[in-house]
């Protein structure tokens with residue numbers, strides 16, 4: 001894992017991501033969920049719900065939010081926070097897009 005920290009890591013081509021559908025990607029032992037937005041921004045979060053570990057890439061997407069498939073918590077994909085009354089957060093990751101290539105940066 002050490003060698004991937006702070007380096008942009010290629011994860012997908014933009015056309016492989018669909019608006020409204022999460023995509024799971026794995027970097028070493030880290031599993032992320034990518035969510036393409038209407039404006040072609042891509043938001044990336046840890047692919048594990050802060051409640052009981054539901055797989056967020058399988059959730060229902062609504063703009064910048066995803067509803068966990070397990071118990072329907074609503075997670076803000078920009079902040080990584082569960083929306084009240086639920087509490088907890090997931091890690092978020094910086095995404096950069098160069099031409100069609102999507103990169104994320106994993107920080108410690």
Ligand code: FES
Nearest residue numbers: 049052054068071
């Ligand atoms: S595991 Fe996500 S809401 Fe329960």
